[in-house]
Amino acid sequence: MLPASHRDSIVGDLEEVFDGRVRHGRVRASLWFWGQALKMSMGFARERLKASVLTATGAPPAGSGLRGLGADARFAWRLARKTPWMTAASVIALGGAMAVTIGGFSLLWDSQFARLPFEHGDRFVAIRDLELEGSDDTPPTLAVYREWEQRQTSLDRLAAAFTRSRDVSDGAGGSARYPVASITPAGLEMTGVRPRLGRALLAADQEPGAEPVVVVGHRVWRVLLGSDPGVLGRTLIVGGERRTVIGVMPEGFRFPVSDDLWVPLDIDPARTGGVEPRWLRVFGRLADGVSIERAEAELDAIRAGYATGHPESPGLAERRTSVAPYVKTESEPGAEVMFQVMFLFMLLVLAIACASVANLLLSRTSSRAGEIAVRAAMGASRGRLVRQLLIEALLLTAGGAAVGVVVAQAGLTWFGSNVPLENTPFWLEFGMNPATVVFAVVAAFVAALLAGVAPALKATSGGMQHVLKDEQRSASGVRFGRWSGALTVIEVSLSVAFLAAAALAAQSLLDATASTQALPSRQILVAEVSLVDESTEDAFGEVVVPAGAIPPSQWSTVRDEVRAAAAALPGVGAVVVSNPFALPGQQHSSTFIELEEETDGEPATGVRTLLASVSPELFDAFDVALLAGRRFDAGDDLAAEPVAIVNPPMARRFFGDGSPIGRRFRQASAGEAGPWIRIVGVAAALQMNPSGGDQPGFYRPIAQSRTSRFMLALRVGDDPMALASALQVAAKGVDARIDVSNIETHEELAKGFLASYRLMSLMFAALGGTALFLSVASLYAVMSFSVTRRTREIGLRVALGGSRQRVVGSVLRRGLRQIGLGVVIGAVAGFGLLRLLSFIPIGVAPGGPLLLALAAAAMLTAGLAACVPPAVRALRIQPVEALRHD
Amino acid sequence: MTDRALGELEQLILLAILRLGEEAYGVPIVEEIQRRTGREVSRTGVYVSLTRLERRGLVSSRLADPTPERGGKAKRYFRLQPEAIERIKASKAALVQMWDGLEIEARR
Numbered sequence: 001m002l003p004a005s006h007r008d009s010i011v012g013d014l015e016e017v018f019d020g021r022v023r024h025g026r027v028r029a030s031l032w033f034w035g036q037a038l039k040m041s042m043g044f045a046r047e048r049l050k051a052s053v054l055t056a057t058g059a060p061p062a063g064s065g066l067r068g069l070g071a072d073a074r075f076a077w078r079l080a081r082k083t084p085w086m087t088a089a090s091v092i093a094l095g096g097a098m099a100v101t102i103g104g105f106s107l108l109w110d111s112q113f114a115r116l117p118f119e120h121g122d123r124f125v126a127i128r129d130l131e132l133e134g135s136d137d138t139p140p141t142l143a144v145y146r147e148w149e150q151r152q153t154s155l156d157r158l159a160a161a162f163t164r165s166r167d168v169s170d171g172a173g174g175s176a177r178y179p180v181a182s183i184t185p186a187g188l189e190m191t192g193v194r195p196r197l198g199r200a201l202l203a204a205d206q207e208p209g210a211e212p213v214v215v216v217g218h219r220v221w222r223v224l225l226g227s228d229p230g231v232l233g234r235t236l237i238v239g240g241e242r243r244t245v246i247g248v249m250p251e252g253f254r255f256p257v258s259d260d261l262w263v264p265l266d267i268d269p270a271r272t273g274g275v276e277p278r279w280l281r282v283f284g285r286l287a288d289g290v291s292i293e294r295a296e297a298e299l300d301a302i303r304a305g306y307a308t309g310h311p312e313s314p315g316l317a318e319r320r321t322s323v324a325p326y327v328k329t330e331s332e333p334g335a336e337v338m339f340q341v342m343f344l345f346m347l348l349v350l351a352i353a354c355a356s357v358a359n360l361l362l363s364r365t366s367s368r369a370g371e372i373a374v375r376a377a378m379g380a381s382r383g384r385l386v387r388q389l390l391i392e393a394l395l396l397t398a399g400g401a402a403v404g405v406v407v408a409q410a411g412l413t414w415f416g417s418n419v420p421l422e423n424t425p426f427w428l429e430f431g432m433n434p435a436t437v438v439f440a441v442v443a444a445f446v447a448a449l450l451a452g453v454a455p456a457l458k459a460t461s462g463g464m465q466h467v468l469k470d471e472q473r474s475a476s477g478v479r480f481g482r483w484s485g486a487l488t489v490i491e492v493s494l495s496v497a498f499l500a501a502a503a504l505a506a507q508s509l510l511d512a513t514a515s516t517q518a519l520p521s522r523q524i525l526v527a528e529v530s531l532v533d534e535s536t537e538d539a540f541g542e543v544v545v546p547a548g549a550i551p552p553s554q555w556s557t558v559r560d561e562v563r564a565a566a567a568a569l570p571g572v573g574a575v576v577v578s579n580p581f582a583l584p585g586q587q588h589s590s591t592f593i594e595l596e597e598e599t600d601g602e603p604a605t606g607v608r609t610l611l612a613s614v615s616p617e618l619f620d621a622f623d624v625a626l627l628a629g630r631r632f633d634a635g636d637d638l639a640a641e642p643v644a645i646v647n648p649p650m651a652r653r654f655f656g657d658g659s660p661i662g663r664r665f666r667q668a669s670a671g672e673a674g675p676w677i678r679i680v681g682v683a684a685a686l687q688m689n690p691s692g693g694d695q696p697g698f699y700r701p702i703a704q705s706r707t708s709r710f711m712l713a714l715r716v717g718d719d720p721m722a723l724a725s726a727l728q729v730a731a732k733g734v735d736a737r738i739d740v741s742n743i744e745t746h747e748e749l750a751k752g753f754l755a756s757y758r759l760m761s762l763m764f765a766a767l768g769g770t771a772l773f774l775s776v777a778s779l780y781a782v783m784s785f786s787v788t789r790r791t792r793e794i795g796l797r798v799a800l801g802g803s804r805q806r807v808v809g810s811v812l813r814r815g816l817r818q819i820g821l822g823v824v825i826g827a828v829a830g831f832g833l834l835r836l837l838s839f840i841p842i843g844v845a846p847g848g849p850l851l852l853a854l855a856a857a858a859m860l861t862a863g864l865a866a867c868v869p870p871a872v873r874a875l876r877i878q879p880v881e882a883l884r885h886d
Numbered sequence: 887m888t889d890r891a892l893g894e895l896e897q898l899i900l901l902a903i904l905r906l907g908e909e910a911y912g913v914p915i916v917e918e919i920q921r922r923t924g925r926e927v928s929r930t931g932v933y934v935s936l937t938r939l940e941r942r943g944l945v946s947s948r949l950a951d952p953t954p955e956r957g958g959k960a961k962r963y964f965r966l967q968p969e970a971i972e973r974i975k976a977s978k979a980a981l982v983q984m985w986d987g988l989e990i991e992a993r994r
Contacts, residue, residue: 003937009949010933012959013912019956036929043930047938 002044010040025122027113031435038442049383069391076392086364087396089777090357094400096770097353098443099407101346106412106436107428108343113435114327114427119192123286124326125155127299129319138319139280140303142267147306148282154295155284159187161256161265162277164533165741166239168261174224177741178217180238181259182277188215188262190285191255198232198247205246205264208271214243217260218251238263239533240736254426256281275534275546283326296323327427342763349767350443352494353400354450355487356774361393361455363785372459386456393452394445401444405432485818488782491775492822492859497830498771499855502764504834507851509754515687516585516750519622524713524746525720526583527727529562530739531555531708543706550737555708556638558735563615565730566714569723573715574621577702580709582612584622585750588688588697592668596676600656604665609650610688610697611667613705619683621715629661629681632701642704645681647688650696687750713746720745772859775822776866783815783870791877799879808874812867819863823856830855892977896935898923900974903945903964911950911961912936936964944970 002010014036021029080087116124127148129138140148145160152158161183169175181187185201194200195215205213214236216225225231225245234245238261254260266272286295300321307316365372372385380388409432416430532549543552550558559577567575582588588610595604616632618624627648636643644665651660664676677700688697702710716723724743731740787794790811797807830852892900902918903910912933919927939945945964952960 006933006937006962008959009962010912012956012961015959016913016956039928039930040933043928043934044937047934 002040011037014040027115027122031438035438049386072388072391073395075388076395079392080395083364086360086781087399089781090360090396091399091403093353093356093770093774093777094397094447095403095407096766096773097346097350098401098404098440098447099411100766100770101343101350101443102401102404102436102440103408103411104343104346105439106408106430106432109433109435109439110327110428112328113325114429114433116326116427118190120285121326123288124190125284125286125292125295125323126326126328127282127284128322128324129303130322131315132318132320138315139276140282140321141276141313141316142272142280143269143310143313144303144306144316145280145282146267146269147302148299151302152295152298154287154290154298156287157186157190158282158284159184159190160267160280160282161187162280163257163259164239164278166261167237167739167741168220168224168239169237170224171235171237171242176224178220178260179258180261180263181256182265183256183262184265184267187256187265187283191253193250193253193255195247196250197229198245200247200249201262201264206266206268208268210264212241212243213246213264214238215247215249215262216245217249217253217262220260221248236261239739252426256283257425272546274544277534292323292325296321299323327425345767348494349770350447351450352491352771352774354397354447355490356778357393357396357400357447357451358454359487359491359778360781361389361396361451362458363781365389365455365459367785367788369459376460382460385460389456389459390448390452393455394448397444397447397451400447401440404443405437405440408432408436485782485814488775488778488818489822489825491771491778492819492863493824493826493829495768495771495775496823496826496852496855496859497833498764498768499858500768500827500830500852501833502768503851503854505764512585512687512750512754516747516754519584519687519746519750520715521585521747521750522745523716523718523720524621525716525723525727525743526714526746526749527712527724527743528580528741529710529712529731530741531558531735531737533739535708545708548737550708550735552706552708555706556703558738559702559710561734562712562731562738565734566712566727569714569726569730571717572723574617575615575715576618576621576711576713577615578618578711578713579613579702579705579707580711582614583711583713583746583749584686584688585746586753588612593665594668595654596664596666599654599663600658601652601654604654604696605668607653607696610695611700612688612697613700613702613707615702618686618699618713621713622686624686625684627682627684628659629679631681632699632703636701637703638706640704642675642677642700643680644677644698644700645683646679646698647683647685647696649685649694650698651682653696768855772862775859776862779815779819779863779866780870783811783867784873786814787811787870787874790874794874794877795879798877804875808871811874812871815863815867819860822863823859826859827852827856892973893935895927895931896939897974897977898927899932899935899939900944900966900970903966904974908963910964915964939970940964943967944973 014033018029018033021032115121118124127140129140129144130136131138140160142160149158161181163179163181165177166180167175168178168180183201185203185205188200196218198215200215201213204210216231216236221227221231225234228234231245231248235242236245237243243263249262265277284295286292303316303319303321307313310316375385376382412430412432416424416428532545535543535545535549535552545551563575563577566572576583590608590610592606593604593609619626619631626645629645632643632645646660654660654665655663660679660682662679664678666674666676668674677698679698683699689695712727714720714723714727721744727743728740731738794807794811798804831849834852898919899915902915902922906914906918915936916927916929916932919932936945936947940947944967946967947962947964950961950963952958
């Protein structure tokens with residue numbers, strides 16, 4: 001919008017001022033910059049419009065400046081009330097689309113740019129290591145952290161923490177599970193937040209021999225400790241350790257992410273014994289005036305230096321250290337992209353809504369061609385007329401934005417109250433932030449431009465004389481055919497594509513629910529068991545654990561004992577032990593495999609194959625029949641040949657008609673040295689992913705793997721939860737160091753995994769429904785406008801003996817052509833969208849073509865229905881009416 | 887078109903350019919007006935007016951060599967055309983004539 005000759009220098013000027021403002025916060029400066037850029041564009045656009053009017057008319061536009069605005073707005077308001085249906089349709093359409101977009105924007109903004117509510121919150125950064133290959137996140141090691149602590153200068157605070165979910169009890173019977181952060185004292189101190197009671201952690205609390213202490217969050221204090229004002233000095237049992245309460249943090253404080261209790265983090269190598277926390281989170285505050293890039297360069301150099309000096313530390317050299325704004329690190333790189341794609345979809349819906357409103361405006365404007373021509377004839381300049389029409393559009397989009405803000409706020413509040421607190425970082429607010437409001441206002445203006453400019457320019461283009469003449473003959477208004485036709489086609493095609501995606505997601509949900517219901521889910525109790533908190537592989541691939549923890553050599557024995565203890569509980573039938581995420585209905589992990597010999601089936605290369613390590617009882621507990629071969633037995637242990645039982649899709653796909661029994665394969669990730677795994681059986685299909693899709697997969701005996709974390713599944717009678725505490729006690733009875741968590745029925749477990757499907761199908765259904773509504777509204781508007789416009793022509797043709805059917809056919813033909821074209825384009829786009837969705841790693845039900853056909857049929861029906869009322873009206877036109885139409 | 891009287895912002899801009907001499911580009915022009923008048927002016931208004939004054943032949947502009955600062959984007963310097971001098975003189979004279987004999991200033 002800026003004049004080309006001045007664009008660079010103006011942007012340069014803005015950048016110069018921006019650089020000066022960045023000191024007061026980058027986000028604010030960026031907002032300022034874009035605000036200025038927007039204002040400039042609008043200012044120059046206005047200037048250009050004025051200039052063109054000036055050259056066209058040789059006189060300044062009448063009523064330019066602010067004076068005419070009020071009158072224009074009042075006129076727009078009257079017009080909106082005179083055409084209530086059109087106004088309602090526009091506001092509803094825009095409101096729906098805006099709600100989706102505004103809500104999405106709010107979440108996106110919070111997750112990417114939220115300001116931490118601390119002093120110098122904008123200087124908080126997170127420090128991560130990224131693998132050079134694949135850029136995967138990997139936690140920094142304690143050794144490197146210590147090195148940073150000693151050498152770095154670009155941060156004025158540096159801290160580390162990691163979070164575990166722990167049973168916390170007050171020693172008097174009250175107990176609950178909370179996220180507990182082990183954190184270096186600097187981590188609490190850097191926030192500048194003072195405890196509500198007592199004190200925060202101090203360096204002295206980290207010293208050897210210091211009294212074990214804990215700082216509790218407001219929620220724990222209120223719920224578990226009954227808001228006891230004399231809580232300081234009381235003893236809490238946190239994950240089996242007795243700790244003295246020394247402080248209570250104020251309400252809402254959940255730093256570093258969503259934590260409820262804080263204990264000192266021990267980073268002394270002498271005491272940790274080289275064991276790394278499962279996921280160390282390192283963060284800090286940039287020193288005044290230091291850029292993120294400089295801090296990153298320094299920390300990376302320190303890590304690289306340490307890696308060179310310690311070649312025995314595995315993998316340290318194949319990383320790079322990354323420093324990023326604090327809030328950005330919570331969303332994984334993939335999630336960020338997913339979020340942005342979703343946001344693009346939302347913008348697309350908003351664009352369709354604008355197109356629809358543009359269509360409605362086009363038809364309303366064209367029926368006012370006479371009025372516009374008269375205004376022009378009486379001296380209104382084109383600029384003035386365009387402004388009038390734009391204000392009419394703005395009134396509609398502002399209404400839509402207002403509806404959108406209210407709906408988005410309600411939706412976010414609902415969403416926020418339905419997401420467990422443990423899973424939400426403390427900076428997510430689930431509400432309107434200032435940036436969102438700015439976004440809503442900008443969206444309303446942009447939407448007004450999108451929806452209003454085309455009708456306005458179209459209606460005021462060319463000489464007005466012919467319109468006036470036309471109007472006298474009352475034949476046709478301004479010709480809008482091509483514009484509105486194209487808009488309708490776009491809407492129809494997007495409806496088809498979205499509806500198909502919605503149907504696909506819904507189908508996945510139904511399939512998944514059906515497969516879960518086929519299982520005896522309600523009679524199965526599941527629990528997560530963890531034998532040790534932390535374990536680390538050392539340079540020789542040996543697993544080391546902290547002193548006092550259950551040593552790896554005992555893991556399989558303890559696992560068997562826990563299984564036996566659970567089986568001995570009253571009323572318990574089969575007891576399954578499996579790897580985490582290996583129970584039916586959970587998303588199993590996947591791998592690529594290679595077959596030893598060629599088979600009749602398709603090549604296995606590049607096909608994601610699911611895997612689970614389970615105990616033989618899985619097949620009893622979930623009533624799964626063995627179709628061929630044998631079960632796992634006691635002989636299938638670490639010393640024996642690796643074996644597997646495959647599911648029917650794997651047998652069918654990779655082995656064709658031949659029997660898979662006795663064949664061998666191996667995991668491609670293990671490379672040439674990987675052991676061959678012999679297939680000993682084929683079991684009936686069990687859901688290895690939430691949707692229960694037809695994905696190949698195989699089971700391995702858990703006795704052939706070594707893991708300290710596993711799932712227990714107990715087949716019980718009708719009320720599995722009644723056994724929950726008995727199971728806890730039984731496991732602790734085997735070894736008090738064992739941690740049992742997330743005890744629930746299998747039904748609940750499977751439901752959790754279905755939540756993403758529900759969300760996805762809801763989202764696409766909302767998008768598809770909105771698009772459908774929009775296209776029906778457009779079709780109806782365009783068709784009924786066309787009938788009105790051609791009343792005289794239709795009447796004449798009927799009077800001259802034309803058959804009504806043919807006349808109406810000629811009216812309908814255009815609408816039908818648009819629907820047809822839209823459906824075809826939508827089917828192609830929808831096919832692409834379905835393909836895209838099936839790449840999402842969670843299983844998506846097959847059956848795309850059928851769903852597309854259904855979506856297309858739905859669109860056709862709705863589209864035809866929209867054409868019926870105008871067609872009926874056309875049928876009823878009497879020749880006399882045509883003559884009266886003047 | 888050129889004989890349209892100067893608006894207030896246009897006068898302020900022309901005077902700022904005159905004051906800044908060789909250093910008159912967008913950023914200091916805005917700052918000069920804000921510093922001297924003590925009030926906020928719309929940045930957009932200033933830039934739009936500058937192009938309009940240029941179109942009316944009252945100011946001319948030249949692009950300096952780009953420097954590494956400000957994203958490598960060159961500054962556009964403005965200077966008054968002789969006609970502009972005449973016009974602001976006329977504006978001032980008109981104002982002075984109108985003020986002649988009035989004493990509001992003294993009471994302030």
